Amino acid sequence: MEVPEGLRHLFNEISLAWHATALRALDIAKKYAETGNAGSRQGTRLVVCNADEFLLANSAEPDDHLQSAPEGAGGEEKEEKGKGQRLTKYGGVEEGNIRKFPKDIKTEEGTKTLNERMNDDGALIIDGLSGEFRASGFRLKYGGDASSIGGGLGAASSEECAKRARAFVLAVSHDGAIKLFAGQAKPVLWKGDTEVQPLKLRQRYPPSLKVGGDNFFGRSGPLDELLGWVRGGVRGGGPSGSKREEREGAEAESPPFIRISGIGGVGKSQLAAEMLHRCDVPRTKIWLGASSREHLHGEVQEVCNLFRSAGVPMDGCRDLCEWLETNSHWILVVDNLEDPELLWEFVPRNHTCTVVITSRDDARTMRPPPREVKLDTLQLPDAQTLLQTLAREPNDASGSEKLARALGCLPLGLVMASSLVLEKRGTLTFSDLAETVSAERGEVRDFLQKRGEIQKWTEYQLSVISLWRQQRQFLCEGGLSRAATLMECLSFADHRQISIETCETVGSLSLSAQLFVATAFCVPDRVVN
Structure with missing residues (x-):
């Protein structure tokens, strides 16, 4: 990772050997500012420093000027005195919050461990050289000076810590602002206030589904x-993270x-x-x-x-x-x-x-x-609209009605039929295909009856098998007999999933998406990406 242009003066204040750790801490802070942790963002501070020196116990008397409130939270808390507390020249921490087996935040395990503590009160201490997350709940010492970049005690104590320990400090407020401090350099407001936004993942719908277009009918x-x-x-x-206004009724x-x-x-x-x-x-x-x-x-x-x-x-x-x-x-x-x-x-x-x-x-x-x-089958007008739109035959209302009725307005059959009419435009009409489907239904029924599988199919699902046969015939007529053979072989393959890559190896087919759906419907359960 490269140091962002606007932050180079901050990175010049710390050792070059710390840069990888500081950049990783910056990436973690940005994600926390956007999404929070478990739907909540209380605010946090990450201190990238020489952790051995930073956590070294101080034999001096306890200091009353220790600050624990997250950036933007306001308020000041004195360090509790007593057993289990370690005081250093930079603040104080409970011995139980110092990790015996620290993890490097540049690894997945280390990142996960750090993320789990992001909403904790107090600063999180990270060793710059090794990247190890060494301690949580550290209360930074605060001398009383205001921050040069604005903000509350969190920003002020963070800036003071950066100067005294020559550390790289990232302060994330509860409203999503990120302030960065390093040594004597001028602090940077890296990111303004934001609301917590959920994590965005790349969508991975099955390849046969097309979403977001104008071809969603009847639902x-x-x-x-x-x-x-x-x-x-x-x-x-x-x-x-706040409760929504309550509404009446479940x-x-x-x-x-x-x-x-x-x-x-x-x-x-x-x-x-x-x-x-x-x-x-x-x-x-x-x-x-x-x-x-x-x-x-x-x-x-x-x-x-x-x-x-x-x-x-x-x-x-x-x-x-x-x-x-x-x-x-x-x-x-x-x-x-x-x-x-x-x-x-x-x-x-x-x-x-x-x-x-x-x-x-x-x-x-x-x-x-x-x-x-x-869900039931589509209403007849919606089925006609779907056929005429996908097949690009907007004026054949009579033919689309015949075909929709023959297919029982079953969406899968309608999509397959419109694709076939589109591919054979000029030689195959809605009415022609309706007659073929109706004529073959009895033959298909007899076939399934002999196999003892007729009870698995509704009357109109039988039409899908007829369409499957029509598509196979079309492939053979177009010189794509290998694709037709592949369809037959897949009928005996693993019925749970068929790799779309396997189908694509046969060659580019304009009927590919509908072909995969038809094959998956007739015997397998689905096609997978």
Whole structure:
């Protein structure tokens, strides 16, 4: 990491060997100023110094001028005298707050240990050379001079400490301002006051889902209901940690669990993704696929990687569960969950936020019981609009009605059909495809009856199999027989997940997204990224 241009005069005051530690401390302070710790930000001070010299016991009489209030908190506290206290030339600390086995803050473990103490009263002492977090709750000595950069006793004692110990001191106020001090250099207001903002992670929806566009049809009612529940209240307090104004009735409170249920292909995952994308309240947004235990654990590792990239040490279900339990501004979507018991491997039962589950099975009992959203097929006008928009056939109202009725207004079938009509534009119409689907339904029904699987399918889901056959035929006609063969092979592959990279190795296909969805629907549960 390079020293920021505006801070070079501060870094010139400390040893070059301390720069890596000071830059890491600055990065940690910035994240704390933005997100706080466990939804709260009390204020803190980080002192990067020669920790051996800074913590060296002083044989002189106890000094009454020791300051413990965080920056911006105001007030002054005298050091308690008695056993267990160590007094140094720079202040005082309880012996129990001096770490016997300190960790380097430049490591994930050291960062995690430091973050756990950020809301503690008193300063946190870090050795500049080794990066080791040596002590917490250190009460800095304060001689009475005001800070040259403004602020309360926290800023004043921080500036005095920097001068006397030739230390690099970072003071973060409870309202998110960051003041930096080093030796005799002019202090810097590095960051102004801010509200605590939740951690932002890169969103990782399944590749078959497209969110944020204009092609979301027929689900405005369920979407508004979901957003209303999520926005209804902050059960753990507002973004800055304060309690929100109380509202009458239980509906004002965000429910801890919401379940979106419905038959396969009805649009559960799409609705959940659109809700997560449009949620405008400050939340850390997390998406996990959960079609099996193995799939879920792989997804958790991917999310842990995102957290680590954002500076939060995390490795596995236990760490994720701990983070969800100690933070109060997040929303989690668990997609395709058929076994509710898997939840408790990574979700705390008594969390303070919202978990949204998608599942085909709404009969499984959950404790606590979730708020329910049950999806049915689309209304005919919405189904027609979807077909005409995606297939770019805005004037074929009659044909779109025939096809929508033939497909039972099932969203997955509508998306597949519109893609096929678009690809064969000029040679295939809505009416043509409707006739083919209807004519093949009996054949498909007989096929599944012989296999003993007819009970797994609704009448209109049978149409998806017909569409799958039409897409295979289209691939063969276009000279892409290898892709068609791959579709057939995948039908016998691991039914829990199919790698999108595997499909992409066949070649670039304009039908790829719909093809993957169709393949995953017919036999496998889903396609994974």
